[in-house]
Amino acid sequence: MxxxxxxxxxxxxxxxxxxxxxxxxxxxxxxxxxxxxxxxxxxxxxxxxxxxxxxxxxxxxxxxxxxxxxxxxxxxxxxxxxxTDIPGFDSSKLSLESDKVSVSSVEQADSTVDVAATSGITDYQKLYAELETLAEAHESAIVDTEAFADAIDSIDWVVDHDAKRVVSFSVKTDWLVDYQNGDLSAEALLENVKSTAE
The missing domain is CATH 1.20.5 (Single alpha-helices involved in coiled-coils or other helix-helix interfaces)
Structure with a gap:
């Protein structure tokens, strides 16, 4: 048990x-x-x-x-x-058919367009010969004549050589309009431009 x-x-x-x-x-x-x-x-x-x-x-x-x-x-x-856009104007198209004068800058100042250019020559007679295509160059750059004429009175050029001024001159908008309308020849426009030269 x-x-x-x-x-x-x-x-x-x-x-x-x-x-x-x-x-x-x-x-x-x-x-x-x-x-x-x-x-x-x-x-x-x-x-x-x-x-x-x-x-x-x-x-x-x-x-x-x-x-x-x-x-x-x-x-x-x-x-x-x-x-910096200029009414009715394409600054990239402003170019002379010249290997002696070239556009450096284009700027608007109120009712004026200021163009700075450089020149490889200093002789006035030779320089003016390089400006023979001035009328055509401006006509190419003006893309809207009415808008441009309403905003701009003149295009003022200053041409330098080695940082020294060679010549300055003005291209009046009225002359460009007359040229486009066939009322002013390229030669007559250039003579008007020469009359403003300093």
Whole structure:
């Protein structure tokens, strides 16, 4: 009888011990799973942070590019180009058929167009010979006669050689209009221009 009680008691103790081991084993598995979950969450967070920081870098790069573009547009002087437009006149077309005299700059000042030119010669007679295409050059540059005549009274030229003035003269808008209408010849226009020379 005592022996049976001892055996039963031992069996119960063994079962309890085994149950405790199993529980602790399952807890170990759970903790491993928890660790795995923690690691995967940490990994995901790290990846997300890396991606986000990459996106922020890209965005800041885009902002920099956009900033550069807007700055370059301002520095390009788009507004300045618009403000120097001469009504009815295309300054890029104002060019003499001469290899001795070339136009350096064309700017509007109120009702006058100021033309700066450089010359490879200083002799007046030779210089005037280079100006034979003056009428045609102005006619090519005037793209809207009415708009030009309404805004501009004259085109004033200053011709320099080695930074020293050679001659200055004026081309009146009225002469150019008469030339375009066939009321003034190219030769007569040039003679009028010569009369203004200084």
């Amino acid at each position: 005592e022996r049976r009680k001892i055996l039963l008691g031992s069996g119960a103790a063994l079962t309890t011990a085994l149950a405790g081991c199993t529980g602790s084993g399952s807890n170990d598995d759970d903790s491993d799973d928890d660790n795995d979950d923690t690691e995967s969450i940490t990994d995901n967070d790290s990846e997300n942070e890396t991606e986000n920081s990459g996106n922020e870098t890209e965005n800041s790069g885009n902002e920099t590019e956009n900033g550069d573009e807007s700055d370059s547009e301002d520095s390009d002087g788009t507004d300045e180009t618009a403000s």
